Amino acid sequence: xxxxxxxxxxxxxxxxxxxxxxxxxxxxxxxxxxxxxxxxxxxxxxxxxxxxxxxxxxxxxxxxxxxxxxxxxxxxxxxxxxxxxxxxxxxxxxxxxxxxxxxxxxxxxxxxxxxxxxxxxxxxxxxxxxxxxxxxxxxxxxxxxxxxxxxxxxxxxxxxxxxxxxxxxxxxxxxxxxxxxxxxxxxxxxxxxxxxxxxxxxxxx
Numbered sequence: 639x640x641x642x643x644x645x646x647x648x649x650x651x652x653x654x655x656x657x658x659x660x661x662x663x664x665x666x667x668x669x670x671x672x673x674x675x676x677x678x679x680x681x682x683x684x685x686x687x688x689x690x691x692x693x694x695x696x697x698x699x700x701x702x703x704x705x706x707x708x709x710x711x712x713x714x715x716x717x718x719x720x721x722x723x724x725x726x727x728x729x730x731x732x733x734x735x736x737x738x739x740x741x742x743x744x745x746x747x748x749x750x751x752x753x754x755x756x757x758x759x760x761x762x763x764x765x766x767x768x769x770x771x772x773x774x775x776x777x778x779x780x781x782x783x784x785x786x787x788x789x790x791x792x793x794x795x796x797x798x799x800x801x802x803x804x805x806x807x808x809x810x811x812x813x814x815x816x817x818x819x820x821x822x823x824x825x826x827x828x829x830x831x832x833x834x835x836x837x838x839x840x841x842x843x
Contacts, residue, residue: 641684641693643700648708655712657684657692664692669712678717682709719773720746722766725786728793734769735793741774748772758795762802 647658648666655666665686672681672694679699684692695701698709720741727738734751748768750756757765764776776782779798 639691639693641695643695643697646695646701646705648701648705650708655684655708659693666692669709669716671713671717674717682713716772718743719765719775722774722776722782724783725789728789737766739774746774748774753793753795756790756793756795758798758801761795761798761800764795764798 641659645660649656649658651665655669657664657666664684666684667687668685668689670683670685671678672683680697682695682698684695686692695709698706701709720743722739722741724740725737726740726745727736729736731749734749734755736747736749738745738747748770750766751769755767757767758779759765762778762780764779766774766776768774779787779794780802
């Protein structure tokens with residue numbers, strides 16, 4: 639059901655949003671963009687605690703200022719994905735753990751339910767989903783500082799670990815071929831072997 643923005647008023651009530659629609663109050667438990675990638679600024683669905691759709695706001699920009707600001711803030715909290723730059727603590731909590739991290743949007747503390755909350759489908763990037771469904775990302779796990787990596791090493795997705803070993807293997811193979819070429823070059827020119835040796839050592843460093 640499409641909702642007329644002129645007939646809607648939204649305000650925060652605890653953890654939920656209270657929607658006054660044509661004089662009737664409904665409690666919104668969840669918001670969702672119908673087209674989050676192709677048309678993120680329109681067609682916002684309001685749902686109750688049972689997951690039933692209360693209605694869709696086709697053009698949220700037509701809401702009154704307070705309602706529009708509230709809706710935009712809530713959608714940002716849901717869809718904005720902070721980039722983690724450092725992990726300051728990981729504390730076990732039941733079967734999951736509580737994380738405190740530094741991001742491009744400031745410090746966050748959240749809880750994950752287990753190792754499955756970390757996805758490494760595009761290594762070395764990692765996507766983390768907390769217990770409330772909010773997502774965070776690490777662009778390159780191996781670029782994190784050693785302390786951050788130590789805190790999370792037991793939770794790493796297999797694909798990220800395998801990609802690391804694969805990259806190291808390729809680098810070692812290329813380095814080995816390079817050293818082999820230098821050696822062969824040195825043995826074929828008797829008088830210049832000394833300079834070839836120095837060139838090889840500089841290359842390794």
